[in-house]
Amino acid sequence: MTGRFPSPPSRDRVRPDVAVVGAGPIGLSIAWRCAARGLRVVVHDPAPGSGASAVAAGMLSPVAEAYFGERQLTALLLASAERWPGFAAELTEVTGVDIGYRTEGTLMVGLTGDDLAEARRLWAYQQGLGLPVTPLRPSELRDREPSLAPRVRGGALAPTDHQVDPRLLVPALRAAAQQAGAVLVSQAVRRLSDVDARVTVVAAGCGAAALTGLPVRPVKGQILRLRAPDGGAPGFRHVIRGYADGEPVYLVPRVDGEVVLGATVEERADTTVTAGAVQRLLRAGVDLLPELAEYDLVEAVAGLRPGTPDNAPILGPLPGRPDVLVATGHHRHGIVLAPITADLIADLVLDGVSDPLLAPFRADRFLGLTPGGSPDRSTEGDQWS
Amino acid sequence: MTGRFPSPPSRDRVRPDVAVVGAGPIGLSIAWRCAARGLRVVVHDPAPGSGASAVAAGMLSPVAEAYFGERQLTALLLASAERWPGFAAELTEVTGVDIGYRTEGTLMVGLTGDDLAEARRLWAYQQGLGLPVTPLRPSELRDREPSLAPRVRGGALAPTDHQVDPRLLVPALRAAAQQAGAVLVSQAVRRLSDVDARVTVVAAGCGAAALTGLPVRPVKGQILRLRAPDGGAPGFRHVIRGYADGEPVYLVPRVDGEVVLGATVEERADTTVTAGAVQRLLRAGVDLLPELAEYDLVEAVAGLRPGTPDNAPILGPLPGRPDVLVATGHHRHGIVLAPITADLIADLVLDGVSDPLLAPFRADRFLGLTPGGSPDRSTEGDQWS
Numbered sequence: 084m085t086g087r088f089p090s091p092p093s094r095d096r097v098r099p100d101v102a103v104v105g106a107g108p109i110g111l112s113i114a115w116r117c118a119a120r121g122l123r124v125v126v127h128d129p130a131p132g133s134g135a136s137a138v139a140a141g142m143l144s145p146v147a148e149a150y151f152g153e154r155q156l157t158a159l160l161l162a163s164a165e166r167w168p169g170f171a172a173e174l175t176e177v178t179g180v181d182i183g184y185r186t187e188g189t190l191m192v193g194l195t196g197d198d199l200a201e202a203r204r205l206w207a208y209q210q211g212l213g214l215p216v217t218p219l220r221p222s223e224l225r226d227r228e229p230s231l232a233p234r235v236r237g238g239a240l241a242p243t244d245h246q247v248d249p250r251l252l253v254p255a256l257r258a259a260a261q262q263a264g265a266v267l268v269s270q271a272v273r274r275l276s277d278v279d280a281r282v283t284v285v286a287a288g289c290g291a292a293a294l295t296g297l298p299v300r301p302v303k304g305q306i307l308r309l310r311a312p313d314g315g316a317p318g319f320r321h322v323i324r325g326y327a328d329g330e331p332v333y334l335v336p337r338v339d340g341e342v343v344l345g346a347t348v349e350e351r352a353d354t355t356v357t358a359g360a361v362q363r364l365l366r367a368g369v370d371l372l373p374e375l376a377e378y379d380l381v382e383a384v385a386g387l388r389p390g391t392p393d394n395a396p397i398l399g400p401l402p403g404r405p406d407v408l409v410a411t412g413h414h415r416h417g418i419v420l421a422p423i424t425a426d427l428i429a430d431l432v433l434d435g436v437s438d439p440l441l442a443p444f445r446a447d448r449f450l451g452l453t454p455g456g457s458p459d460r461s462t463e464g465d466q467w468s
Numbered sequence: 469m470t471g472r473f474p475s476p477p478s479r480d481r482v483r484p485d486v487a488v489v490g491a492g493p494i495g496l497s498i499a500w501r502c503a504a505r506g507l508r509v510v511v512h513d514p515a516p517g518s519g520a521s522a523v524a525a526g527m528l529s530p531v532a533e534a535y536f537g538e539r540q541l542t543a544l545l546l547a548s549a550e551r552w553p554g555f556a557a558e559l560t561e562v563t564g565v566d567i568g569y570r571t572e573g574t575l576m577v578g579l580t581g582d583d584l585a586e587a588r589r590l591w592a593y594q595q596g597l598g599l600p601v602t603p604l605r606p607s608e609l610r611d612r613e614p615s616l617a618p619r620v621r622g623g624a625l626a627p628t629d630h631q632v633d634p635r636l637l638v639p640a641l642r643a644a645a646q647q648a649g650a651v652l653v654s655q656a657v658r659r660l661s662d663v664d665a666r667v668t669v670v671a672a673g674c675g676a677a678a679l680t681g682l683p684v685r686p687v688k689g690q691i692l693r694l695r696a697p698d699g700g701a702p703g704f705r706h707v708i709r710g711y712a713d714g715e716p717v718y719l720v721p722r723v724d725g726e727v728v729l730g731a732t733v734e735e736r737a738d739t740t741v742t743a744g745a746v747q748r749l750l751r752a753g754v755d756l757l758p759e760l761a762e763y764d765l766v767e768a769v770a771g772l773r774p775g776t777p778d779n780a781p782i783l784g785p786l787p788g789r790p791d792v793l794v795a796t797g798h799h800r801h802g803i804v805l806a807p808i809t810a811d812l813i814a815d816l817v818l819d820g821v822s823d824p825l826l827a828p829f830r831a832d833r834f835l836g837l838t839p840g841g842s843p844d845r846s847t848e849g850d851q852w853s
Contacts, residue, residue: 359761
């Protein structure tokens with residue numbers, strides 16, 4: 084065995100091998116993977132699953148979310164999405180919990196001619212990366228989803244973009260982690276010295292900023308949950324993403340009749356639900372799928388995603404603290420990135436080996452940035468020394 | 469003393485003089501007035517204030533709601549609104565409770581040219597009845613409410629249309645009734661024989677249909693509650709009613725920062741909140757007052773108003789049962805009609821004298837109608853015999 088963090092697992096009954104700060108999908112996945120590989124794991128969180136994941140839609144969309152200028156992130160998203168079928172199957176096998184993993188694929192649509200023009204530029208970029216994006220003729224689009232509004236001008240299929248239900252996923256991850264031997268402690272961690280372990284993994288979402296000084300900022304998202312009338316299933320099967328008069332929107336149908344309609348991306352740190360955001364989301368959703376007007380509106384909620392200055396995650400050692408690993412800043416991608424984050428952080432803990440995929444996501448790329456996200460020369464060179 | 473119902477109040481400790489079925493604003497107002505005049509009153513309701521009043525906005529708008537073809541109802545609304553200042557003052561005096569009675573008046577507006585044309589027809593009708601409606605020039609409108617959208621084409625002022633907060637009103641009425649000696653019993657009344665009193669007053673809202681066989685139907689209303697940001701007051705003082713691209717909408721500002729935005733009128737008996745209704749209400753509200761987009765959306769709720777075949781209330785004896793008085797079917801007017809309903813029903817109980825204002829609202833106008841509201845010859849002549 085080589086690496087910074089000695090294996091085999093310690094038999095020390097007092098000091099755990101790994102302390103994970105944060106019991107969201109990232110922290111719990113890491114805890115599960117580490118515990119399953121024989122490490123003594125303690126997870127600290129006063130309110131497991133109460134962060135961004137409670138609000139997340141659960142799209143596993145590396146193709147539809149392959150945006151201009153994010154090639155390294157896209158590679159990570161694709162690599163994690165590839166692990167999702169096995170991750171989901173293993174999780175259901177060990178816990179017996181159905182986590183709502185669905186593989187019908189994602190339809191990307193444009194409502195107006197302008198929306199479609201914008202969408203087509205993105206589809207061409209995604210195809211240029213070699214990703215599976217199939218433009219559909221209007222008749223093909225309506226064959227797949229007859230409920231789409233007649234106004235919808237065009238669309239494309241991303242068959243490998245799937246979905247999972249985060250509100251089923253998090254309890255399943257918690258059960259899996261505990262079955263593997265991880266211990267959950269209902270305790271807030273205010274500073275890194277509050278925990279004592281050979282390795283500390285900070286998977287605290289937005290809370291990572293205060294713990295590490297890294298530039299993680301809250302990015303507000305408002306999201307709605309609708310329900311098909313009379314206990315029925317939604318009248319569509321695919322995840323539908325698109326632009327509606329310039330408003331980006333997505334619709335995620337669940338087998339139990341729920342439809343998640345989201346989401347705003349706002350540079351604000353409050354969690355109030357605002358009239359304007361709800362109106363814009365509903366308008367866009369109803370414009371794409373008119374039947375939504377008759378759905379029950381059962382929840383309107385806001386959450387805070389952990390964002391970073393380049394909106395990509397931070398995965399790896401905290402500069403100056405080789406005993407502290409960071410796994411946060413997943414922004415809009417916390418669900419899809421859970422499997423690869425868990426596997427590669429567990430590799431780091433056990434073997435000290437950093438997968439090449441992690442190289443672009445090291446914390447030290449932000450050296451010289453303040454926690455607020457802007458360069459601050461006065462701290463450069465000593466903040467993480 | 470003359471009349472069907474003997475006074476002075478009975479000293480009988482077992483049998484009350486009056487059993488009121490329903491502890492909404494109508495039932496509680498009647499109970500208060502009867503108890504204050506010395507009668508022994510029992511009010512039956514398993515969930516006081518849980519009906520339409522919990523959802524109501526509390527507009528006292530006989531002028532703005534003076535619609536074509538409803539002259540008798542308008543007369544009743546006006547007569548009740550005249551009693552509101554004294555009713556509110558007396559209620560606050562005896563209970564010490566502020567019920568949110570506000571007298572800034574109501575602005576009626578039209579967003580588009582079409583909306584304004586429709587509004588002007590109504591204002592002309594209202595003026596023709598001699599009601600205080602003052603059309604305003606655009607500059608006058610904006611002097612009164614600078615927050616109105618620049619798009620709003622025109623408006624008029626109804627200075628005597630006021631407001632009250634139903635969620636403060638109902639607890640105050642309950643306290644007043646109890647202070648006057650009325651006894652509240654947390655009990656559902658399934659049939660008239662469940663209660664024993666000299667006189668039974670059915671003020672059970674939609675529940676009156678099952679108790680009396682009268683054609684009272686639920687009329688669904690969806691309503692939103694917003695809140696001005698950061699604990700501030702709304703940026704407008706008047707009740708604002710209007711049409712926004714054909715959508716009728718109203719906005720009621722409260723001193724505590726709440727704004728009630730309503731309401732749909734739907735011939736449905738469910739209380740689900742639907743995506744389409746919320747979207748239409750928000751769109752109309754934001755179109756009239758753009759600042760609402762930044763307000764918190766704190767509640768979306770639906771209630772059931774008690775409607776009748778002519779949408780006017782039923783006030784008076786149940787045909788064939790002179791010991792049963794009915795006070796229901798107040799539809800969209802339950803709050804404004806509470807004072808006059810209470811006073812005139814109390815007169816009926818105590819003196820057996822029916823005020824001429826009540827003549828158009830007798831229950832026997834629906835003889836021959838089934839509870840569903842349509843004529844049914846098979847029961848004519850015996851249903852209420």
